[in-house]
Amino acid sequence: MVAYKKHGEKGLEPKSTEPKTQPDEPSISVKERVIEVQKKTGKCALKIHWQLEKEGLKIHERTVGKILKARGLVRKYRTGKSKYKYIKAERVIYIKGDTLPD
Secondary structure, X not given: OHHHHHHHHHHHOOOOOOOOOOOOOOOHHHHHHHHHXXXXXOOOHHHXXXXXXXXXXXXXXXXXXXXHHHOOOOOOOOOOOOOOOOOOOOOOOOOOOOOOOO
């Protein structure tokens, strides 16, 4: 009701609940550095995190992983379910006094 009184019929239109900005998002230069290191070395997110930490750039390893995933630079390790073959053991019951088979 308040939106209708304030803005009229325009106030009744649905509005996006998505935040307009993301204050904790890493800067573009940091993202570019992560992508540059990955393309040059082919390292995983954890190793890139370590390398950037040595260079003095503080970024969480999960953030590095998210940047790589957004750019499509991660590999899918398991695409299908692994199939295993099991050997079934035969159950043999011996009665006392019987001889064991050879």
